[in-house]
Amino acid sequence: MTQAVFKGIVAYPITPFRPEDGAVDTVALTALIDRLVQSGVHAMAPLGSTGENAYLSDIEWQTVAETSVRHIAKRVPVIVGISELTTQNAVRRAHFAQQIGADAVMVLPTSYWKLTEEEIFQHYAKIAAAIDLPIMVYNNPATSGVDMSPELMVRMNHDIDNVSMIKESSGDIQRMHRITQLSDGQIPFFNGSNPLALEAFAAGATGWCTAAPCLIPELTLQLYRAANAGDMQQARECFYKQLPLLQFILKGGLPKTIKAGLQLSGFDAGIPRSPVLPLDDAQREQLAQLLKALQT
Amino acid sequence: MTQAVFKGIVAYPITPFRPEDGAVDTVALTALIDRLVQSGVHAMAPLGSTGENAYLSDIEWQTVAETSVRHIAKRVPVIVGISELTTQNAVRRAHFAQQIGADAVMVLPTSYWKLTEEEIFQHYAKIAAAIDLPIMVYNNPATSGVDMSPELMVRMNHDIDNVSMIKESSGDIQRMHRITQLSDGQIPFFNGSNPLALEAFAAGATGWCTAAPCLIPELTLQLYRAANAGDMQQARECFYKQLPLLQFILKGGLPKTIKAGLQLSGFDAGIPRSPVLPLDDAQREQLAQLLKALQT
Amino acid sequence: MTQAVFKGIVAYPITPFRPEDGAVDTVALTALIDRLVQSGVHAMAPLGSTGENAYLSDIEWQTVAETSVRHIAKRVPVIVGISELTTQNAVRRAHFAQQIGADAVMVLPTSYWKLTEEEIFQHYAKIAAAIDLPIMVYNNPATSGVDMSPELMVRMNHDIDNVSMIKESSGDIQRMHRITQLSDGQIPFFNGSNPLALEAFAAGATGWCTAAPCLIPELTLQLYRAANAGDMQQARECFYKQLPLLQFILKGGLPKTIKAGLQLSGFDAGIPRSPVLPLDDAQREQLAQLLKALQT
């Protein structure tokens, strides 16, 4: 059962780049993976939005995928992110993910020319036909330019074999209600909007897909544990405590804020790929204050 | 303390019109009030959006306000709704509300010409200066054309005497987070978006301003009790049970759907004022099904 | 033929209020009317958005309507603005406009509860059934909260007697294209978005509904004459000359900017009704500079 495999805190590692030449830094990547696994997160999702998936070459993407899956080595389940403009490339990457032993793939359709529902459906259907892995449908209109309705996502979960999970990152809690209603609560949905973490759990989310564990793993886990125990009061307190940081990383963009936060903790993961710039000094100082407030 | 007075389920009665001539039906109004008070709701808010406030003449508004306050007779606290285009009219109505013994007023700024923050601030300040009652700042951009930021609303709560509560009906949970953060959780905020009832309580809302008790008082109270007890699981189950009805009344418009629902229950409260039309047959049938499903 | 009556520059006077008590200033109103008629504008539209229609009591509205129609005295055709929340009030005002001799009425549906197309249609149909005057359908979503599609407006022009003109103030030129296409160019449409004046004429607008003649009548007339002569170059030059002022009055809100501009020219028309505030000093200075630049 897919449902049993992925749940709780699904951690999104950044992709470290070497300061000297900007190449993928597999040494830092494996170190970050160990750190996350040891923190107790329930699953790992390399090559998400946080992982600068979209900015990597084919070779780099393969390197990160393979390094991650091998180094995680079944300690936690792994879901590999795919966000390609053409179906052909998405199929190719999905196939690669299966070959290297990923437990699932998370597929974000991206667009230049707007896609119709039929086009999106066939995109998923072709990827699903090429692999045996479970597929997580990933809706993130702000980054991808594609906005999938709950109706479409639930239909794909019903009609396409392997499609068995939904990740909602639009930040609209009503979409989660709708997914629950349309599927009678049978399709596991994951929240991808950090400042919605509390309410998504209240609404029944199976898990929280987040880059925050790179910086504050224990707080994200505490929130999940309180929510899983049904304790609204404790979940609320834990949520409001970490909310300023969650707001900061959302607003600033995950790769640049998480990389800055890692560096502040003594872990150098390089900077994001141009044209994305690193945090400026004022932002870095603000982040340092936010992190400091959470350590006391 | 205002905070102690208003909390829990704040019920919004519709304004009944007589079928024969469309005039305000005070007999039906008092009957509806009794029904709501007996159901156990914690407070009453005549002349809200649900009460077709904006569609009443001055005399009618006064009639509804006075009839409501007198008939409620301190059995529960009463907050009277005011949504006027000019400050002068708003002040006049606020003064009237105080004279007849209302416990508070809820003020929605409405606009034809867009208002600046300074204009909104002065609108509230002038009303506050004219009365001694607590004022609830009411944000409902969809109906009023005015969208107040959490920053502005919190500032008015700090800077204007009497302004001591916030009602947020934008449906955006992040606004509630922001109000909590800006006020260190000290300003009581109320949720006015029905399909957000579960998550607003999770986020710390003091109460739920809703017309739903006109149709399903017990379910709204159950949700509040579960949330107040911090029981996320029970709150969630109770919420999803009533969600289809909450979605229906939001989408259809409260006066027309609540009046149709009352009629289906044998309580004739007339129809909304033209140009708003009553539910058509198909919608009424759908509503009947939704209500029937909740009674079993 | 309605089409022959209204065209060119349709001028929107503000409603002057007496500085001493805020009451309608009929002396200033008639003086402003004379000024506009003498400037050569082709028609007059009292009680539009500019005329603070929505902020007037019934008596005040009637006073402005009657004073305007009588004082214009057929020198130019008059179209009286109506924007009421209830159909009953709109019908009453339309009837009054007919009684006092208006040449047409301009009807803006306003909303608290969102209106369906059927509700909007019946609103117009009931008004049309009550009078014999031509009706201009007025779409201004930003102020009224009602957004009518070109399809609906053209349908009402076809299906409802008396409805024979469209005023489009959404600022979207594609709506004007659509109206032209749907009606084969047979329904006269008027532009109500000042910074779209040039392009609306290029797209075939019959007239420009504007408050700008209160301040710069000659420039608005020049633009119309160039456009009417089909001279794109001259129309463009004339448009860009007045564009900074048109942008300023749109952004600032017409009543407050036009009243400030009149005062700068020595004509005191009072200030807008609260909560709308008059221009502050910096804005007034900016307006003075803009007007000065146009006089050289």
Added chain:
Amino acid sequence: MTQAVFKGIVAYPITPFRPEDGAVDTVALTALIDRLVQSGVHAMAPLGSTGENAYLSDIEWQTVAETSVRHIAKRVPVIVGISELTTQNAVRRAHFAQQIGADAVMVLPTSYWKLTEEEIFQHYAKIAAAIDLPIMVYNNPATSGVDMSPELMVRMNHDIDNVSMIKESSGDIQRMHRITQLSDGQIPFFNGSNPLALEAFAAGATGWCTAAPCLIPELTLQLYRAANAGDMQQARECFYKQLPLLQFILKGGLPKTIKAGLQLSGFDAGIPRSPVLPLDDAQREQLAQLLKALQT
């Protein structure tokens, strides 16, 4: 002077794919180029949105760029489209465009993570520093996820050498007014929104960037000639004649509608890349009717 080089109708060829294997079809490409040059268009822009730029591999992009520039062979000026997610790739392609003899490059910033103004500025500055060709700043928020304000675009035109043209495809005529005002009419701007062609010329556009010449070159040229002659009446008639087709190709997506239209005219250019699907039968029939209506 850049201004003298690009003006009028800038034609955007699609990128033909071979029906048998989906590879770039350079034979069809050169045939299409000849057809366009012979039609009299003033300039050519391979690898725009229409050219499925974003869906091509590096090798394919280079093939199309080089084939186009060589085959056009200075008969008209050529501007090559670049829309890369990373600055590094954009610089590489710009460099290639210069090497093969392009007259200019058109640069569209694309985004996964939202870009700040500083990030966009540096993206352009780095590309500009790497080449000597004139650069057209291209704003197309709907496809790229990046929305550049007129202020930013004009600033880049002033502050970055080589940046000397603006293409606005947001469809908002007010942006064109703003560009004109901010640059005193000195920066040539091009319209990239087909259904805005008439009004953009009225507002002073230097040219129209459009895929329509692939199907109706003569009508696009007629519109430009009428506009250039300042004849508003003739421009309007010519515009409304072709507007239904312009609306159809915008709504349907340029590659799929233009390729279908070419096929209807007996020119097989293949179909768009998956997940984009070709027109369905009903749409193709509708297109055939639209084209037929223009030939009579």
